[in-house]
Amino acid sequence: MPAASSVVVDASVALRAIVDENPEALDWFRRIDDGDVYAVWPQLAYAEIANGLATLVRASRITSRAAVAGLAYAVASAVEAEGLDILVEPALAMALARSVSAYDACYIVLAEAGSATLLTADRRLAAATDHALLLAG
Amino acid sequence: MPGVATLYIRNVPADVNEGLKQRAEETGSSVNAVVLELLEREMGNHARRRGWFEGLLELRTQIDLSTEAADLAVAGIRAHRDAGRL
Numbered sequence: 001m002p003a004a005s006s007v008v009v010d011a012s013v014a015l016r017a018i019v020d021e022n023p024e025a026l027d028w029f030r031r032i033d034d035g036d037v038y039a040v041w042p043q044l045a046y047a048e049i050a051n052g053l054a055t056l057v058r059a060s061r062i063t064s065r066a067a068v069a070g071l072a073y074a075v076a077s078a079v080e081a082e083g084l085d086i087l088v089e090p091a092l093a094m095a096l097a098r099s100v101s102a103y104d105a106c107y108i109v110l111a112e113a114g115s116a117t118l119l120t121a122d123r124r125l126a127a128a129t130d131h132a133l134l135l136a137g
Numbered sequence: 138m139p140g141v142a143t144l145y146i147r148n149v150p151a152d153v154n155e156g157l158k159q160r161a162e163e164t165g166s167s168v169n170a171v172v173l174e175l176l177e178r179e180m181g182n183h184a185r186r187r188g189w190f191e192g193l194l195e196l197r198t199q200i201d202l203s204t205e206a207a208d209l210a211v212a213g214i215r216a217h218r219d220a221g222r223l
Contacts, residue, residue, distance in 0.1 A: 012211040017193065019200055020207035026193070033190045051217060052210035061206040066199060073193050078186055103218040121211050124218070 007032075008111040009041045009079050010120035011048035013135060018053075018070040019062065024135050028119060032078050039079040040114070042087050042106040049074045082110055100128050146172075 009028070016025035032039040053067035062070075084106070090113070091105035100108065104125050111118035111131040118125070118132040126132035161168045 011214055015210040015214070016207045018196065019202060019210065020204050021202040022204050022207075026197070029193065030190055033186065048214050048217070052214050055213035056206055056210050059206075059209060061203070061209065062200055066196065069196050073189065073196060076186065076189060078189070101218045101220075121207070122215055122218075124215055 006038045006114060006116040007040075007133075008107055008114070008116050008118045008131075009039050009045070010107055010118065010122055010125060011041070011045040011052065012121035012125075013119050014045065014049050014074045014077075015052040016121050016135065018073070019056065022136065025121065028135075029077065035078070040082055040110060040116070041079050042110060043081045043084050044087075044103060044106050045079075046071070046075060046081070048103070098128065104128055 007028070009032070013025045013028060016022070017029045020026075028037070031037045050067075050071050053062070053070050056062045057064050057067045087106045087109055088102070090109045091102045094100065094105040094109055095102045098105070098108075107118055107120070107125060108129045108131070110116070111129060116131065118129060119135060120126050120132055121135045123134060126134040157168050157171050161171045164171065
């Protein structure tokens with residue numbers, strides 16, 4: 001696995017940084033915000049983070065206000081967003097070749113093409129590439 | 138002119154210089170205008186991010202932090218991703 005000076009951040013990590021008592025994901029965002037680590041995610045991450053936050057609101061685990069604020073922090077973070085117009089074609093090829101979803105493939109393509117570490121808290125995504133670093137839940 | 142300054146930038150890599158020229162040509166503007174726009178955008182981003190992490194920490198104080206809740210949110214994402222494999 002490459003050194004983690006350049007990372008692809010999975011939406012699951014942002015969700016853990018917002019709501020998990022375990023600070024591991026939060027620490028990664030501190031490093032990213034400090035400029036110690038270059039970070040990128042597919043624009044897809046915004047929708048996935050919104051979905052995850054909506055799940056928590058529906059389960060009465062957080063307020064809608066906290067969800068809106070959490071999403072705003074994700075959007076305003078120092079993580080650069082790669083456009084889906086660039087990612088979807090290689091993601092489709094990867095999805096077909098590896099039997100992963102195109103959603104997963106967007107992250108994997110970014111990590112593998114950029115020789116970056118894929119930070120994720122999603123075991124299935126971590127298992128799909130040897131570029132992954134699985135954060136503990 | 139008051140409120141403005143002139144910057145001279147040394148040691149600009151050739152590929153960056155070429156990229157700036159190309160962008161200026163594509164947008165029908167000058168290299169100066171392109172660089173100014175990039176600088177303004179980056180400074181805007183920097184200003185927006187100032188205090189970002191402290192704000193996130195503050196948000197976390199308003200949430201009942203829980204690994205179980207995080208697991209729930211991550212599982213929701215995974216379910217959606219898996220639906221994309223059907």
